[in-house]
Amino acid sequence: GQNIDQPTEMTATEGAIVQINCTYQTSGFNGLFWYQQHAGEAPTFLSYNVLDGLEEKGRFSSFLSRSKGYSYLLLKELQMKDSASYLCAVRDSNYQLIWGAGTKLIIKP
Amino acid sequence: IAGITQAPTSQILAAGRRMTLRCTQDMRHNAMYWYRQDLGLGLRLIHYSNTAGTTGKGEVPDGYSVSRANTDDFPLTLASAVPSQTSVYFCASSRTGDDTGELFFGEGSRLTVL
Numbered sequence: 481g482q483n484i485d486q487p488t489e490m491t492a493t494e495g496a497i498v499q500i501n502c503t504y505q506t507s508g509f510n511g512l513f514w515y516q517q518h519a520g521e522a523p524t525f526l527s528y529n530v531l532d533g534l535e536e537k538g539r540f541s542s543f544l545s546r547s548k549g550y551s552y553l554l555l556k557e558l559q560m561k562d563s564a565s566y567l568c569a570v571r572d573s574n575y576q577l578i579w580g581a582g583t584k585l586i587i588k589p
Numbered sequence: 590i591a592g593i594t595q596a597p598t599s600q601i602l603a604a605g606r607r608m609t610l611r612c613t614q615d616m617r618h619n620a621m622y623w624y625r626q627d628l629g630l631g632l633r634l635i636h637y638s639n640t641a642g643t644t645g646k647g648e649v650p651d652g653y654s655v656s657r658a659n660t661d662d663f664p665l666t667l668a669s670a671v672p673s674q675t676s677v678y679f680c681a682s683s684r685t686g687d688d689t690g691e692l693f694f695g696e697g698s699r700l701t702v703l
Contacts (some may be wrong), residue, residue: 484631495694513690521696522694522695522696524699525689525691525692526693526695528691548669567631569631569632575690576647577692578631578691579631579633580631581629581631582631583628
């Protein structure tokens with residue numbers, strides 16, 4: 481079966497750096513996505529990786545290793561507004577998105 | 590402001606009743622999707638449509654139906670609601686053929702079936 485694993489919850493301190501990991505086992509691979517979802521709101525797109533390596537976008541970076549079935553989202557200079565759930569999703573061989581359950585990130589002052 | 594509009598935002602429904610969740614987008618996206626989100630689970634695809642006039646079944650289609658008469662509208666119907674359909678429902682759209690395949694989500698419809 482297809483599976484996306486990510487930690488359920490993480491806690492970090494304002495101003496610090498946090499890395500959220502995602503491992504996947506899917507039928508084929510056509511890209512990996514990270515979305516941010518604040519409580520009670522809709523998910524919003526953060527990043528897309530289809531080739532191995534690091535994609536940097538401001539304070540957020542996303543890394544992919546296709547051979548290891550592994551990705552991480554790196555958040556730098558954490559702000560209180562970064563408290564949210566972070567969803568990892570993989571597009572499979574049928575171009576359908578398989579979603580992880582999300583990682584709830586709690587930022588403490 | 591361009592985007593996706595869902596209605597209603599929240600609804601309490603008696604079991605056995607019929608319910609239609611509405612979804613409208615003004616971005617002229619070809620593809621549209623309905624997901625449900627339950628605590629502890631990832632988003633699960635109910636139905637999708639790659640273009641107006643076509644629909645397909647997702648991971649959890651039972652008890653739900655959709656139609657896509659035009660590009661903008663993609664309603665989701667529960668023919669006879671059951672308590673297990675209590676969930677938050679998200680409609681989403683994407684540009685078919687876009688390399689990133691980024692999804693744009695509506696604000697969600699919280700449905701409680703008693």
